[in-house]
């Protein structure tokens with residue numbers, strides 16, 4: 001995270017990011033590795049099962065045709081051992097996510113303590129975090145170590161949205177059953193009290209990953225910093241993903257003290273106010289009060305941007321719907337062009353032309369298959 005940002009908390013916005021100084025357009029402000037990652041789609045992708053690196057030379061799993069690893073270390077993937085022989089196509093992504101997140105938590109605590117006592121430490125850690133009445137208001141000073149990361153993960157936002165409660169419980173139960181098939185986990189959680197704790201943890205993690213995961217065409221992840229940006233329909237930050245990393249870049253001039261906003265999903269740029277409001281309220285449970293939603297004169301248009309040849313080129317590419325998302329280098333050029341428009345017209349207010357460019361940038365960041 002660039003030193004120009006600060007995480008803050010208030011009742012209305014929860015934890016959020018504020019600029020410590022003016023930030024120009026096109027500046028990278030956050031680059032982070034996912035806390036938890038998941039492969040969404042295997043077919044045709046050359047991705048290591050463990051670290052998500054793009055490769056051409058893989059070591060295949062000795063026991064199945066689904067596991068591909070970049071080296072011997074990645075091949076020692078406990079998660080794969082448990083799921084060996086299963087195609088990810090058959091799995092429910094939410095269950096997989098929940099399992100990955102729990103294995104990740106167990107690994108963090110087991111790394112400190114190789115006896116089975118790590119479960120006790122984990123139990124009191126989770127209880128302490130959850131029962132802390134000020135848990136949402138706590139702004140971490142640093143999330144360098146894994147336990148601080150896990151603490152932040154446990155206090156991410158929860159909002160059930162479209163998922164039904166019984167669906168959530170069913171998925172959590174699936175995760176629980178699969179986890180107990182791992183011999184080490186079964187042994188570590190053998191007492192009644194511990195296995196009940198594990199079931200509760202499954203419910204909580206399933207809920208957390210459901211509300212906070214992000215995914216593109218190839219893989220998904222939980223990004224602890226990125227998850228703390230609030231939404232605006234005219235965002236001053238755009239995000240893109242590559243492998244297991246997320247990059248956030250400013251799309252507007254940001255003044256000292258301004259809050260930084262991203263757009264949740266790419267669907268909110270070109271929709272009417274009513275559609276945006278309905279979508280955001282259904283999916284995320286809030287009433288958007290961004291400048292586009294509050295200002296009755298939107299949508300506004302800029303003739304200057306509209307007559308720009310570079311803008312017209314982008315609009316045409318988008319309009320023809322012919323963008324090949326498998327052409328990584330073409331997509332990278334288009335993304336750069338989108339940013340250039342936003343940089344060039346940094347002093348103009350947010351208009352429908354900027355909506356188009358920002359939306360295109362976001363689509364290119366999510367859909368591109370490398």
Ligand SMILES: [Zn+2]
Pocket residue numbers: 048049050051052053069070071074
């Ligand atoms: Zn790897």
Ligand SMILES: [Zn+2]
Pocket residue numbers: 061062063064065066067080083084085
């Ligand atoms: Zn295998």
Ligand SMILES: [Zn+2]
Pocket residue numbers: 232233234276288289290291292293
């Ligand atoms: Zn809005």
